[in-house]
Amino acid sequence: ALYEKAERWDELAETLEADLAIAEVPVDKMELLARLGRVRRDKQDDAPGALEAFRQALTFDPSHAASRAALEAMLDVESVRRDAAAVLHPLYEADGEQKKLLRVLDIETELADGPSERLAILQQAMVVAEQSLGDLETAFGYASRGLREAAGEAELPAWIERAERLGAAAGNTAAFVAILREVAPNILDEQQQLDTLVKIAELSRDKLDDAAAAREHFEKALQIRADDRRVLEALERLYEAAGEKVQLLDVIKRRVDVADSDAERKELLYKQAKLCESSGEAQSAIETYEQILDLSLEKAAVEALVRLYGAAERWDDLVALYERQIGAGPSDEEKAGLHHALGRVASVHLSDYDRAFGEYEAALKLDPQHPETVASLEALMQEGHRDPAS
Numbered sequence: 001a002l003y004e005k006a007e008r009w010d011e012l013a014e015t016l017e018a019d020l021a022i023a024e025v026p027v028d029k030m031e032l033l034a035r036l037g038r039v040r041r042d043k044q045d046d047a048p049g050a051l052e053a054f055r056q057a058l059t060f061d062p063s064h065a066a067s068r069a070a071l072e073a074m075l076d077v078e079s080v081r082r083d084a085a086a087v088l089h090p091l092y093e094a095d096g097e098q099k100k101l102l103r104v105l106d107i108e109t110e111l112a113d114g115p116s117e118r119l120a121i122l123q124q125a126m127v128v129a130e131q132s133l134g135d136l137e138t139a140f141g142y143a144s145r146g147l148r149e150a151a152g153e154a155e156l157p158a159w160i161e162r163a164e165r166l167g168a169a170a171g172n173t174a175a176f177v178a179i180l181r182e183v184a185p186n187i188l189d190e191q192q193q194l195d196t197l198v199k200i201a202e203l204s205r206d207k208l209d210d211a212a213a214a215r216e217h218f219e220k221a222l223q224i225r226a227d228d229r230r231v232l233e234a235l236e237r238l239y240e241a242a243g244e245k246v247q248l249l250d251v252i253k254r255r256v257d258v259a260d261s262d263a264e265r266k267e268l269l270y271k272q273a274k275l276c277e278s279s280g281e282a283q284s285a286i287e288t289y290e291q292i293l294d295l296s297l298e299k300a301a302v303e304a305l306v307r308l309y310g311a312a313e314r315w316d317d318l319v320a321l322y323e324r325q326i327g328a329g330p331s332d333e334e335k336a337g338l339h340h341a342l343g344r345v346a347s348v349h350l351s352d353y354d355r356a357f358g359e360y361e362a363a364l365k366l367d368p369q370h371p372e373t374v375a376s377l378e379a380l381m382q383e384g385h386r387d388p389a390s
Contacts, residue, residue: 036053336363
């Protein structure tokens with residue numbers, strides 16, 4: 001009492017410490033420690049010493065209100081806030097004081113030594129907010145912080161899943177997408193960056209009705225990996241809807257290169273050929289239909305080439321196409337028609353009447369009454385042409 005009245009704080013602290021050494025009753029020890037803590041805090045400006053005294057006091061009674069209040073106040077003292085948080089953390093967990101626990105976790109997150117430690121604390125805070133407090137908005141906030149922190153870490157996919165789930169539950173899909181857009185350039189792993197860009201694009205398209213953002217991020221994904229099927233298929237639909245033929249044609253060509261089967265490749269080649277035709281690129285259309293024939297002798301491709309060869313006056317190519325069809329062993333009826341078609345090309349476009357008569361003869365051997373061949377022969381004779389062998 002004399003030391004206190006004389007404001008001799010160092011001697012008072014020493015006396016309290018000596019009193020502690022001989023005190024036997026736990027309650028007395030707790031009160032002495034609390035008093036010593038106040039002296040160190042308020043009179044000696046010894047925050048670490050004060051914290052240690054309050055910590056020891058709480059070992060006798062974790063619910064001691066004065067010591068807990070003193071430690072809570074120390075959460076705002078820069079030099080000891082980490083240690084104060086470490087003392088209060090297990091107490092709040094044990095007592096189920098979830099809001100106070102979140103404050104401690106925030107401090108621990110801020111002062112964590114590295115990304116791994118910070119992510120572990122953020123995950124605990126997220127669980128407390130979601131499961132203990134039922135506060136989806138706050139939980140999403142922690143998940144978002146974790147997502148930003150995890151950009152260069154292996155845990156990134158798990159944090160994306162957490163943030164997406166909580167964002168959807170809290171009605172914050174737009175905010176989640178905004179965070180992904182912020183984080184994507186910082187992702188170190190190429191596959192993870194690609195998957196993130198695709199997710200941004202898909203959510204922009206499907207949930208936010210933002211076709212421009214969807215297109216932007218699908219195109220960024222394509223720069224990372226030019227053969228990603230998800231990206232190519234999505235861009236094909238977007239370009240088709242926008243009527244952008246040049247971009248659409250490029251994507252379809254890429255899809256042809258990565259097709260899994262001949263059936264898929266043929267389907268895509270037909271799209272490519274039709275798009276070339278509609279864009280006035282007849283030569284490209286011809287080359288594309290020829291690629292289809294390299295896979296199989298497709299009737300639709302043959303018919304298109306007959307039309308395009310004729311329009312381009314590529315008679316030798318048209319002859320070769322008919323000959324190829326004949327060599328494929330069609331029915332007699334089809335073969336007769338092909339011989340007649342060859343004869344027409346020979347007579348009308350090549351003025352090769354000997355070849356024409358030979359093809360007509362071959363057609364009539366297969367079908368003596370073949371009406372088109374009979375009509376063509378009659379026309380030749382009316383024009384004054386005669387088959388030398390007739």
